[in-house]
Amino acid sequence: MTEPKTPAGFVSLVSAGPGDPELLTLKAANRLAAADVVLFDDLASGPVLDQAGPQAELIAVGKRAGRPSARQDHVNQLLVQYAQAGHRVVRLKSGDAGIFGRLEEELLALTEAGIPFEIIPGVTSASAAAAAAGIPLTRRLTSRRVQFITGADVTGDLPADINWAAIADPAVTTVVFMGQRSFTRLAQGLREHGLPGDTPALFAEAVGHPQQRLLRTTVDGLARELQGIEVVNPGLIMFGPLAFRPGS
Ligand SMILES: C[S@@+](CC[C@H](N)C(=O)[O-])C[C@H]1O[C@@H](n2cnc3c(N)ncnc32)[C@H](O)[C@@H]1O
Structure with missing residues (x-):
């Protein structure tokens, strides 16, 4: 462990944005620059970590579907231990830390241990995907x-308690996180609940990374595209009355 820097530690739960370091907030970049320890997820790695100062100890605690990852209670434990040792700890999470990021578990662990913390909001991959595709x-x-x-x-399966009426509503933009593997089944359910198969759909892969790929298609077209795929990059699915013509 790095030598303690402050008598009482502090944890900043920092949103890393989708991967492009220019999409970090100034506050996020400042916290990274000042951190003694950075605990980062797989999706919050890459060039954003260059914002950390040379003094920072960088620790991967990656959580990535289908790959080995640190258990959540181990991550909680590390956060508490480093903070109790007096360090300025940054817990770096992809996109916006408060969206599908297991933030609550970590907040609870910090609260129970009496460790002060802050949450720094950021650019969710949903906003970044829409912006990359040039749509609102x-x-x-x-x-x-x-x-x-x-x-x-x-x-890792499609949740059993999906509110089909809500997601088959044709007047809503729906953004599906972690949905590549299950989208074929989701699309089938959408059709059964009345959403037309030609509803515009966007697949946004690795947004903000060099390998970014955008596919403007339909719900049915995307279901075919994603059938049985091996997921390599993070991908986001968006469907509804999107502001493009499929295939454009
Ligand atoms: C655990 S969730 C975290 C979401 C994150 N908190 C956010 O606000 O973007 C991980 C999922 O977010 C989406 N995601 C995160 N980063 C992405 C990126 N750069 N491009 C596309 N999708 C991304 C993917 O659906 C991925 O499976």
Whole structure:
């Protein structure tokens, strides 16, 4: 462990954005520059870590679907231990830390241990994907609601308690996180609940990374595209009255 720097430690739960360091907030960059220890997820690695100062100890605690990862209780334990040793700790999470990021578990562990913390919000991959595709997330008259859902429950399967009426609503923009593997089944459910198969859909892969790929298609087209794929990069799915013509 690095030598303690402050008598009482502090944890900054920092949003890393989608991967492009220019999408870090100034506050996030400042916390990284001042950190003694940075605990980072797989998706919050790469060039954003260059913002950490030379004094920082960088520790990978990656959580990535289908790959080995540190257990959540081990991550909680590390956060508490480093803070109790007096360090300025940055816990770096991809996108916005408060969206599908297991933030609550870490907040609870810090609260129980009496460790002071702050949360630094950031650019979620949902906003970054829409921006990369040149579209808004909402549209006047046609899309007055945005909903973020997960395509994978703790076991990695499509959640069993999906609110089909809500996600088959044709007047809503739905963003599916962690949904590549289950999208074919999700699309089938959407059709069964009345959402037309030609509803525009966007697949945004590795947004903010050099290998970024955008596919403008339809719900049915994307279901075919993603059938049986091996997931290599993080990908986000968006569907609803999106502001493009499929295939454009
Ligand atoms: C554990 S969730 C974290 C989401 C993150 N907190 C956010 O606000 O973007 C991980 C999922 O976010 C999405 N994701 C994160 N970074 C991404 C990126 N750069 N490009 C596309 N999707 C991304 C993918 O759906 C991925 O499976």
